[in-house]
Amino acid sequence: MVTANTSNPEFDRTNELKAFDDTKAGVKGLVDAGITEVPRMFHQPPDKIQKTSVSGDTQFSIPVIDLEGVEKDLITRKETVDKVGNASKKWGFFQVINHGIPVSVLEEMKDGIRRFYEQDLEVKKQYYTRDYTKPLVYNCNFDLYTGLAVNWRDTFYSLMAPNPPKMEDLPAVCRDIMVEYSKQVQNLGNLLLELLSEAIGLKSDHLKEMDCGKGLAMLCHYYPACPQPELVLGTSKHADNDFFTVLLQDHIDGLQVLHEDKWIDVPPTPGALVINIGDLLQLTSNDAFISVEHRVLANSVGPRVSVACFFSTDVMLDSRLYGPIKELLSEKNPPKYRKTTVRDYVIYSNGRGLDVDDTSHLLHFRL
Numbered sequence: 001m002v003t004a005n006t007s008n009p010e011f012d013r014t015n016e017l018k019a020f021d022d023t024k025a026g027v028k029g030l031v032d033a034g035i036t037e038v039p040r041m042f043h044q045p046p047d048k049i050q051k052t053s054v055s056g057d058t059q060f061s062i063p064v065i066d067l068e069g070v071e072k073d074l075i076t077r078k079e080t081v082d083k084v085g086n087a088s089k090k091w092g093f094f095q096v097i098n099h100g101i102p103v104s105v106l107e108e109m110k111d112g113i114r115r116f117y118e119q120d121l122e123v124k125k126q127y128y129t130r131d132y133t134k135p136l137v138y139n140c141n142f143d144l145y146t147g148l149a150v151n152w153r154d155t156f157y158s159l160m161a162p163n164p165p166k167m168e169d170l171p172a173v174c175r176d177i178m179v180e181y182s183k184q185v186q187n188l189g190n191l192l193l194e195l196l197s198e199a200i201g202l203k204s205d206h207l208k209e210m211d212c213g214k215g216l217a218m219l220c221h222y223y224p225a226c227p228q229p230e231l232v233l234g235t236s237k238h239a240d241n242d243f244f245t246v247l248l249q250d251h252i253d254g255l256q257v258l259h260e261d262k263w264i265d266v267p268p269t270p271g272a273l274v275i276n277i278g279d280l281l282q283l284t285s286n287d288a289f290i291s292v293e294h295r296v297l298a299n300s301v302g303p304r305v306s307v308a309c310f311f312s313t314d315v316m317l318d319s320r321l322y323g324p325i326k327e328l329l330s331e332k333n334p335p336k337y338r339k340t341t342v343r344d345y346v347i348y349s350n351g352r353g354l355d356v357d358d359t360s361h362l363l364h365f366r367l
Contacts, residue, residue: 016041017144024128026140026154028117028303031224038228044149048355049233060264062257063087064272068098071191084192085199088277092292093257095272100191101184103271109181110250112174113305116156117222119173127156127171132315135165143353151354152232152298154222159314161186161216174220182216185246185309189213192244192275200288202327211320212243212281215313215342223254225302234296234304239360241349242278242312249274252304258293266294279362280312280345283337286324291362295355313342337365 020041023029030039065083069076087094116124116138127138138156141147158165160182167175193213194204207213223234234254249255255266255274266274282291296306323339349361 013041014145017150020150021140021144024125025121026128026138026222027152028154028222028224029121036227038152038226038231042150042152042232044231044233044236048148048236049231060259060262062091062264062266062274063094064269065094065096066098067096067100067191070195077195081195081198084195088196088199088289090290091257091259092277092282092290093266093274093294094276095266095269095274096188096192097269097272099188099273101181101188101273105177105181105184106248106271106273108177109248109307110305112177113220113222113307114303115173116171116220117154117303117305119171132157135169136171142350146351146353146356147236148356149232149236151235152223152226152229153234153296154224156220157217159215159217159316162214162313163316178218181307182218182309186213186216188246188273189216189244189309189311192246196244196281196289200285200328202325206325206327207243207281207284210284210322210325211313212284213311215311215316217242217310217312217314219308219310221296221304221306221308223252223296223299223302223304223306225300226298227300229298229300232298234298236354237293237295238354239291239293239362240276240278240308240310241280241346241361242310242314243281243284244278244311245274245276246309246311247274247276248307248309250305252299252301254296254299254304255306256295256297258295263295278310278312279349279360280322280342283340283345283362283365284322284325286328286333286336288328312346314346315343318342336367337362338367340365 070080127136129137136158140154141151170178190213193207197204197206249268251268256263277289277291279291281289321339324335
C-alpha cells in the first residue's frame with residue numbers, strides 16, 4: 001500500500017514536479033487531458049497573485065511611439081528620440097507602430113507558434129529538454145524546480161543570432177518564419193539601438209558598437225486557457241536579463257507592467273510591438289534607463305501566444321565585459337555597477353528564477 005508522504009511536503013512537491021516534467025507535454029498536456037482544477041504546484045502564494053490593476057486611464061498607459069519617417073526626416077527623428085528616451089527613463093516600456101515589419105510576418109509568426117504547440121505530442125517531445133546548449137529547447141518553465149510556483153505557460157527557445165541554428169534543427173512547422181521574423185526583428189533592433197543611443201546623448205552607433213545587438217534569443221510562449229486563473233500566473237513578476245526585448249503578443253490580454261507600485265495593463269494593439277528595457281541596458285546606462293518588472297496573468301480564454309525576442313548573447317561564451325558607459329559618467333554621476341559579462345549576468349539571473357525574493361537581480365552587481 002502506498003501512502004502520501006504528508007510529513008515532508010517538499011518531497012511530495014519534488015516528485016509532483018518530476019512526474020509532470022517527465023510527461024514532456026507541458027501545461028497544454030494538462031488542458032488536453034481535460035483537467036478542471038489546477039494542480040497545487042501551480043498555486044501562487046496569495047501575496048503574489050493580487051491583481052489590482054489600472055486600465056483605461058491615459059495617465060497610466062504605456063506610450064505608443066510611431067516610427068514612421070524616423071530614418072528620413074531629422075525633425076521627426078529628434079521628436080522620436082525624445083519620446084523613446086522619455087519612455088525608457090520613466091516607464092522602461094513602450095509600444096512601437098509603423099516599425100517596418102509587415103503585419104503578414106507578425107501573423108505568420110503567431111500562427112507558427114500555434115502550429116508547434118498543436119502538433120502531435122510525439123513530434124513535439126523530441127524537442128523537450130532542459131539542456132540549453134541544444135539548438136531548440138522546448139519545456140515548461142525554465143525555473144520549474146526552483147520557482148515558488150509553476151507558471152501556466154509552455155515555452156520554446158532558440159538563440160537565433162549571432163550563430164543561427166541549422167534549418168534542420170528547427171521545427172518543420174515554424175522554421176521558415178522563425179528565421180524570417182528574427183532577421184526582421186534584428187533590423188528593428190538596430191534602429192532602436194540608434195534611437196536609444198541618441199536619447200542618452202551618445203553617437204547613434206554607440207550601443208551597436210558595444211555589441212548590444214549581437215545576440216538574439218527567441219522565446220515563443222503558449223498560455224493555454226486556465227480553468228482557475230485566479231490561482232495562478234502565466235508568468236511571475238520579473239525584469240528581463242537582456243539589453244532590451246521586442247515582444248509580439250496576440251489579441252488576448254494578460255501583460256502587466258509595474259509602474260509607481262500599480263499594475264498597468266498593456267492592451268494588445270493590432271500591428272504594434274512592445275519594447276522594454278532590460279537589466280543590462282539599465283546597468284550600462286548607469287540607471288538612465290530603467291528595467292521594469294512585469295508579469296502575465298492567466299486567463300480563462302486562450303491559448304494566448306507571444307514571442308519575446310531578447311537582445312542578448314545569453315549563455316554563449318563571450319568575454320566582453322559590460323559596465324556603465326564611461327561617456328555617461330562624471331563626478332555627479334559615478335558608476336553604480338561593477339562590470340559583468342552577459343553570460344555571468346544571465347546565469348546569475350536564471351539561477352535565481354522568477355520572483356522568488358522580491359529583490360532585483362541588478363542589486364548583486366551594484367557597487
